[in-house]
Amino acid sequence: MEIPVLYEDNHLLVLDKPAGLATMGLPEGHPTLLTWAKEYIRQRYHKPGNVYLGVVSRLDVPVSGVVLLARTSKAASRLSEQFRRHLCRKRYWAILGGVPKTPEGELRHWIVHDKRFRRVHIEHAPTPLGREARLRYRTLAVEGRRALVEIELITGRKHQIRAQFAAIGHPIVGDLKYGSRESFPVGIALHGRWLTVVHPTKKEEQTFVAAPPKSWDAFRHLWRGAIEESP
Structure with a gap:
């Protein structure tokens, strides 16, 4: 498996994750982006033993795009702090089933996790278990009953983009878990297009x-x- 390296120095490793591959967290022996990256560093720099890589950003399994890894614990700490303080900017592209009523705007919902079914539910008003989810979007192109939108996250909740667009009646193409009835070649039509950070x-x-x-x-x-x- 070859994974494109978007940027690399002594502190960072930035990869273009393919859809269908977990970022991390699978049992030993199962491929993930993290295990691939560690082997890449081990071979490229002839490093014996364990290789340190800190996962600073991640993407859902069916999503492709930019993933940021830190090569030192200091870089991981500084970058994680940027994410906690919402100083990083992440933008995604998605192909939606249907066209949003307004070409650009902000979506605001409350997300409730359903661990049993490994998904989230959307509430349109605050609830005791809900966490606020906000994003901005703008429509880049429309053809027939599909729209290409660019999304900038304001909050970073699990399955946020997928659930919020499904909640307004426009699920991401291929996202069967959140109501799409269309197939997509690999994963879903959601791609981590840009990531902006301050170098640690x-x-x-x-x-x-x-x-x-x-x-x-x-x-x-x-x-x-x-x-x-x-x-």
């Missing part, structure tokens, strides 16, 4: 960008123009 030692802002994967090729006509207009 250089103290400079850096943005990492991942192009849509091959599984998106069938929808190239929908996102090609958005790629050309990207900064």
Whole structure:
């Protein structure tokens, strides 16, 4: 398995995670992005023994895109603090079933976790068990009954993007768990497109960008123009 390396230095390793691969957390012997990354570092730098990598950001199994790993504990601590303080900026692309009524806006809901079914439920008003979930979106392209949207997270809840768009009647294409009735070649049509952080030692802002994967090729006509207009 080959995974694109988007950026690498003594402090960071930024990868373009393929859909269908867990970021981490599976039993030993099962492939994850983290196990691949550790083997990559071990071979590239001829490191014997255990390799340290801290997972700073992660993506759901069916989601592709930018994932940030820290190569030192100090970098992991500094980057994790940025995420806790909402200083990082994450933007995603998603192909929706249907077109949002307004081309851009903010979604605000309350998320309740259902551990039994490994999913979340959306509430439209505060509840004792609910956690606030907010995101901004703008529509980049529309064709027929599908829309390409760019999403910026304000909060970072589990399954947030997937559940919130399903709640407004526009599930992500291929996301059967949250109501899509359409198939998608691999995973779902949700991609971690951009991630912006302050480098833990250089103290400079850096943005990492991942192009849509091959599984998106069938929808190239929908996102090609958005790629050309990207900064």
